[in-house]
Amino acid sequence: DVSGNQTMxxxxxxxxxxxDGVEDxxxxxxxxxxxxxxxxxxxxxxxxxxxxxxxxxxxxxxxNVEEYE
Numbered sequence: 001d002v003s004g005n006q007t008m009x010x011x012x013x014x015x016x017x018x019x020d021g022v023e024d025x026x027x028x029x030x031x032x033x034x035x036x037x038x039x040x041x042x043x044x045x046x047x048x049x050x051x052x053x054x055x056x057x058x059x060x061x062x063x064n065v066e067e068y069e
Contacts, residue, residue, distance in 0.1 A: 006048050013054070030056075031063065 016026035
């Protein structure tokens with residue numbers, strides 16, 4: 001759950017690409033919480049992906065996190 005900060009998002013993607021050194025492709029999995037601000041930030045990130053023409057796929061899957069004792 002990163003923010004919708006455009007600079008942070010683009011830097012993170014760029015770092016992922018440079019880490020490889022051979023390929024110019026990185027696969028990023030953007031997991032977010034189901035809260036008001038997490039959903040707002042997710043929408044902001046999607047706008048950035050579209051603006052930069054980054055290919056992306058949205059999946060409607062839920063990851064349940066439970067507390068274990």
